[in-house]
Amino acid sequence: MSGEPAQLDTTAQGDGAPIVELRDVSKQFGKLVVLRDVNMKFRKGETTVIIGASGAGKSVILKHIVSLLKPDSGEVYCAGERIDTMTDRELVHLRKRFGFLFQMGALFDSFTVAENVAFPIVEHTRRSKSNIAKTVAEKLAMVGLDGLQEKKPAQLSGGQRKRVGLARAIALDPEIILYDEPTTGLDPIRSDVINELIIKLQRELNVTSVVVTHDMASVRKIGDRVVMLHEGEFIFDGTPKDMETSDNKTVRQFVEGRAADEQLAGIRLKGKP
Amino acid sequence: MIITTIGRKTSRSLEAFGRFWMFCLLTTRWMATSIFRLRNWRLVMPQLYEVGNRSLPVIAITGTFVGMVLAIQAYDQLHAAGFAERMGVLLNVTLVQELGPVLAAVMLAGRVGGALTAELGTMNVTEQIDALRAMGSDPIRYLVVPRFLACLILCPILTLFADICGSLAGSWIAVGLKDIPYEPYSYYTMDAMTKWDLGVGFVKSLIFGWIIGMVACYKGFHCRAGAEGVGRACTESFVATFMAILIVDFFIATFSTGLYKVLYGFKSLV
Numbered sequence: 001m002s003g004e005p006a007q008l009d010t011t012a013q014g015d016g017a018p019i020v021e022l023r024d025v026s027k028q029f030g031k032l033v034v035l036r037d038v039n040m041k042f043r044k045g046e047t048t049v050i051i052g053a054s055g056a057g058k059s060v061i062l063k064h065i066v067s068l069l070k071p072d073s074g075e076v077y078c079a080g081e082r083i084d085t086m087t088d089r090e091l092v093h094l095r096k097r098f099g100f101l102f103q104m105g106a107l108f109d110s111f112t113v114a115e116n117v118a119f120p121i122v123e124h125t126r127r128s129k130s131n132i133a134k135t136v137a138e139k140l141a142m143v144g145l146d147g148l149q150e151k152k153p154a155q156l157s158g159g160q161r162k163r164v165g166l167a168r169a170i171a172l173d174p175e176i177i178l179y180d181e182p183t184t185g186l187d188p189i190r191s192d193v194i195n196e197l198i199i200k201l202q203r204e205l206n207v208t209s210v211v212v213t214h215d216m217a218s219v220r221k222i223g224d225r226v227v228m229l230h231e232g233e234f235i236f237d238g239t240p241k242d243m244e245t246s247d248n249k250t251v252r253q254f255v256e257g258r259a260a261d262e263q264l265a266g267i268r269l270k271g272k273p
Numbered sequence: 274m275i276i277t278t279i280g281r282k283t284s285r286s287l288e289a290f291g292r293f294w295m296f297c298l299l300t301t302r303w304m305a306t307s308i309f310r311l312r313n314w315r316l317v318m319p320q321l322y323e324v325g326n327r328s329l330p331v332i333a334i335t336g337t338f339v340g341m342v343l344a345i346q347a348y349d350q351l352h353a354a355g356f357a358e359r360m361g362v363l364l365n366v367t368l369v370q371e372l373g374p375v376l377a378a379v380m381l382a383g384r385v386g387g388a389l390t391a392e393l394g395t396m397n398v399t400e401q402i403d404a405l406r407a408m409g410s411d412p413i414r415y416l417v418v419p420r421f422l423a424c425l426i427l428c429p430i431l432t433l434f435a436d437i438c439g440s441l442a443g444s445w446i447a448v449g450l451k452d453i454p455y456e457p458y459s460y461y462t463m464d465a466m467t468k469w470d471l472g473v474g475f476v477k478s479l480i481f482g483w484i485i486g487m488v489a490c491y492k493g494f495h496c497r498a499g500a501e502g503v504g505r506a507c508t509e510s511f512v513a514t515f516m517a518i519l520i521v522d523f524f525i526a527t528f529s530t531g532l533y534k535v536l537y538g539f540k541s542l543v
Contacts, residue, residue, distance in 0.1 A: 006519040032440065063403070066406075066407050068406055068407060070426075072428050088406065088411055089411070093409075094409075095406075095408065095409035096435070098407065100408075102400045102403070102404055102406040102407075103400070104399060104400065105525050106399060106400040106401050106403065106404035107401075108396075108401055108403075108404075109395075109401070119408065119410075120408045120409070123408065123409065124409060145503075168408075201302060240358050
């Protein structure tokens with residue numbers, strides 16, 4: 001499917017039941033309009049990849065989904081419940097259904113790896129210490145880090161921190177996992193490990209995933225569906241295959257990893273191509 | 274143009290003021306609901322260690338030297354007036370009511386307040402606070418309440434510790450170095466010191482503890498992005514706490530002196 005510059009109606013496509021829905025969501029920070037009447041449905045069991053330029057508002061969308069940010073106007077629904085009007089207390093039961101992998105991992109510095117992964121379990125369940133330790137080991141094994149339980153986040157590499165963040169995100173077996181730039185800052189091999197992990201979790205836990213990324217290799221590998229956010233609006237919605245054949249100029253630039261001539265004009269030397 | 278600027282600045286200040294009191298209200302609400310749960314007190318213990326144990330050397334040095342300086346400076350004047358034996362009265366009342374609470378609070382504002390703001394500010398800019406919320410935990414319950422309680426509990430205790438250090442150091446100067454006889458020195462001191470003096474010092478230190486905990490946590494929670502944002506929040510936290518301590522101290526001193534006169538009449542220290 002090829003996108004037009006005008007905003008798409010992304011709410012009525014596909015067959016899966018929507019689990020998260022954004023209706024006419026607008027968000028502004030100071031004078032900067034980040035989202036303009038955005039409509040989007042994320043369908044159950046599907047991996048949706050959100051692409052777009054830096055600062056386009058991709059992470060803002062993720063934060064609206066778990067109500068870390070409230071829209072200036074519009075509505076956000078999760079499993080049929082309107083969540084943008086809920087208080088933090090009312091959101092507790094809902095947030096347990098989500099896992100959120102933050103861009104830099106957002107691990108608690110003062111905790112060990114095991115304490116970080118155990119955190120949501122300790123907070124929301126009354127399991128025994130041995131049971132928690134077993135679950136932590138299982139989750140760490142899923143991300144290939146079992147044995148690092150006693151390390152502090154400062155002792156881990158960037159890729160390991162992200163994987164621990166992922167283990168923490170899946171600690172309560174969530175239905176929906178949100179990934180904020182899971183491969184940014186990692187080398188291609190480590191990026192591929194993260195991509196494989198996302199696919200593995202999708203298969204083993206049958207979760208709904210929303211992934212924000214700039215990494216086109218990730219998009220092609222993990223995405224069931226790709227949406228592109230540009231200047232506060234969705235300008236593309238389709239499969240990774242559709243994306244490859246899109247004739248939308250902005251999408252093409254992303255696919256080919258190529259800046260437009262006008263974007264390069266300022267940095268090109270006079271008289272040189 | 275000027276009116277618009279003034280209006281905008283006033284509006285921002287009022288907004289920040291409202292946000293601060295909303296933050297206080299939420300902290301109080303979480304404190305009231307979580308204070309009876311053992312698992313919440315487990316979060317307070319490390320903070321008590323951080324705020325209390327690690328502040329002891331700084332508080333001891335502050336109290337000791339303030340007591341000694343006070344004794345050195347007061348001795349000549351009191352000796353010339355023939356009141357040297359009553360130096361303990363001046364020294365201890367000043368320490369317990371005024372210098373102990375204020376200087377201990379200022380030291381805590383610098384050591385503990387700055388550290389709390391930096392810690393929470395860093396957690397804020399590295400999305401750790403967002404991570405807490407995303408996992409269904411309330412960051413005010415989890416992060417603010419334990420730190421605030423530690424400040425509230427320990428500020429009076431550390432103030433008392435500073436008072437004791439200052440009193441002992443002042444006595445050493447008076448009795449040990451200036452050869453004031455111990456018997457009359459201690460007699461006049463014990464005679465003049467009342468529960469009122471201790472009470473005023475306690476109330477002050479409790480309020481100062483409240484200010485340190487609340488301002489430090491608020492500034493950490495609302496700091497701007499990046500290292501610059503955290504640094505600025507720490508500076509703002511210390512300046513705001515320091516000023517609030519001095520201003521509140523003035524009002525408590527005015528109120529307590531007036532109330533004392535109404536209840537007991539004028540009290541002469543010499």
